[in-house]
Amino acid sequence: MCEFRSPVPTLDNVTVDIMVVLGTTSMPVHQVMRLSRGAIIELDAGEQDEVRILANNLPIASGVVQVNRNRIAVEVKQMLPRSADHR
Template identity: 85%
Template sequence: MPTLDNISVDIMVVLGTTTMPVHQVMRLSRGAIIELDATEQDEVRILANNLPVASGSVMVDRNRIAVEVKQMLPRSPERR
């Protein structure tokens, strides 16, 4: 399928979320720690072009971090 070779897709893995006031965001500096609403055992959301496509889990092997896809999400009718 040569037509698919030139298509770019942005992949994002969401480990967790948090809410904070803008004044706290403005005071963040290098090395700041932002607490998330998740633990290391929680599933992560996998987004393609900002649309949820799968869920998975984080895997750490020495100095490499990866995400294992556990479940593909069903496509909504408008994305078919």
């Protein structure tokens, strides 16, 4: 019996943190310290604006938010070019 082993390790167990940035805001620290459950933070974006998609804190794509009943998803619209130092 011959067993084949790939010379390249598999990526099955690699974890990538995906983050979607809906918008940003700035506020003084004293306001942040007073935030409590139910607080509303206004962002600099509207519901139709594109969102940024990050992988391990690096921008990789842009997309739009999709809402279907009580489910929220992000549709990828454009993959961003990778810089030479992150290839």
